Amino acid sequence: MTPRLTAKHVCNSSKSTKGFSTPVLNGIYDYGLADIFSIGIGGSFQQYGTKHINDSWGALTINWQETVQRINIGLRPMFHLTKNTENLDFYTGFRFGYTNYSRTNNFPDPVYYNNNLNNDFGLLFYTNYSVQAILGARYYPAPNFGINMEACIGAPYFVMLGMNYKF
Numbered sequence: 001m002t003p004r005l006t007a008k009h010v011c012n013s014s015k016s017t018k019g020f021s022t023p024v025l026n027g028i029y030d031y032g033l034a035d036i037f038s039i040g041i042g043g044s045f046q047q048y049g050t051k052h053i054n055d056s057w058g059a060l061t062i063n064w065q066e067t068v069q070r071i072n073i074g075l076r077p078m079f080h081l082t083k084n085t086e087n088l089d090f091y092t093g094f095r096f097g098y099t100n101y102s103r104t105n106n107f108p109d110p111v112y113y114n115n116n117l118n119n120d121f122g123l124l125f126y127t128n129y130s131v132q133a134i135l136g137a138r139y140y141p142a143p144n145f146g147i148n149m150e151a152c153i154g155a156p157y158f159v160m161l162g163m164n165y166k167f
Contacts (some may be wrong), residue, residue: 001031002133015056019049019051022045022047030078040076040078043074047069049067068103079091092134095130131154133153136151140164143166145165146163147161
């Protein structure tokens with residue numbers, strides 16, 4: 001039977017709270033429409049959360065975990081700043097995306113959690129729509145294989161390192 005928490009159960013302390021996160025897993029496809037302009041699509045996944053160990057609720061001590069997953073799909077118009085080089089590509093642009101958030105937990109009393117703890121404080125400033133400004137570079141040491149880096153402002157990531165394949 002699930003223990004029922006009431007208003008008299010106040011969270012006194014948590015012996016240990018640990019945060020966890022996966023890195024953002026990202027896949028991108030860009031298609032060059034002209035020498036200086038490309039359009040692309042990107043998809044990203046990340047999971048993060050907290051583990052509460054020996055969480056004290058009055059006389060009740062529990063272990064519980066909350067997890068948030070986010071999946072982002074976005075359109076990427078990019079302007080390429082280097083025209084006359086085959087091996088180096090500097091670019092800038094935006095990613096206009098939509099993010100789906102899902103939240104799970106194993107708190108022992110879901111009614112109490114949903115009414116009292118799940119106030120979306122952690123998701124208060126999140127929106128499903130995202131705009132990201134991107135400044136990036138690609139270098140191709142081989143004809144079809146390359147490496148890249150992006151520095152960004154906005155979600156779903158702020159710095160990205162990756163590998164490329166050019167068709």
